[in-house]
Amino acid sequence: QVPLVESGGGLMQAGGSLRLSCTASEYYRTYTMGWFRQAPGKEREFAAAINKNGEPFYADSVKGRFTISRDNAKNVVYLQMNNLKPGDTAVYYCGGLTRGGSYYYASRYSGWGQGTQVTVSS
Numbered sequence: 266q267v268p269l270v271e272s273g274g275g276l277m278q279a280g281g282s283l284r285l286s287c288t289a290s291e292y293y294r295t296y297t298m299g300w301f302r303q304a305p306g307k308e309r310e311f312a313a314a315i316n317k318n319g320e321p322f323y324a325d326s327v328k329g330r331f332t333i334s335r336d337n338a339k340n341v342v343y344l345q346m347n348n349l350k351p352g353d354t355a356v357y358y359c360g361g362l363t364r365g366g367s368y369y370y371a372s373r374y375s376g377w378g379q380g381t382q383v384t385v386s387s
Contacts, residue, residue: 268377268378269288269289269293270288270379271286271287271357271358272285272286273286274357274381275383276385276386277349277384277385278349278385278386279351279386280349281349282345282346282347283346284344284345285300285345285357285381285383286342286343287342287344289376290340293340293361294340296362297314297315297316297317297362297368298315298361298362299312299313299314299315299359299360299368300313300333300342300357300358301357301358301359301371301374302356302357303355303356303358303380304354304355309358309371310324310355310371311324311370311371312327313327313333313344314333314362315333315335315342317337321334330346330348330350331345331347332347333345342359344357344359349385350385351386352385353383354384354385356380356381356383357381357382358377358380359376359378360374360375360377361375363375
């Protein structure tokens with residue numbers, strides 16, 4: 266199975282915006298997809314998820330600022346990140362909920378790619 270590929274990260278000042286992309290394969294089309302982030306020395310943290318029908322779910326820390334979406338025809342999942350804060354600084358990963366269970370737990374996902382670095386300066 267080819268890993269998912271994350272892209273779109275970069276350096277941004279607080280208050281700015283970035284749009285992340287996760288290029289998947291057709292295999293993931295029926296799975297809930299999630300974005301997780303991991304800062305150095307910390308656990309991988311849930312940010313947002315979206316089920317196969319396009320219903321989104323968000324962590325409290327990003328609610329109102331981030332928007333997750335997916336284009337099933339293109340097998341791409343997006344994370345629009347607005348009003349970025351320094352606390353958003355992390356490597357962002359996407360995965361598919363192939364192991365079932367709650368979308369909240371990283372251990373239920375698979376397919377993680379190399380991640381994309383998001384750095385937000387104050």
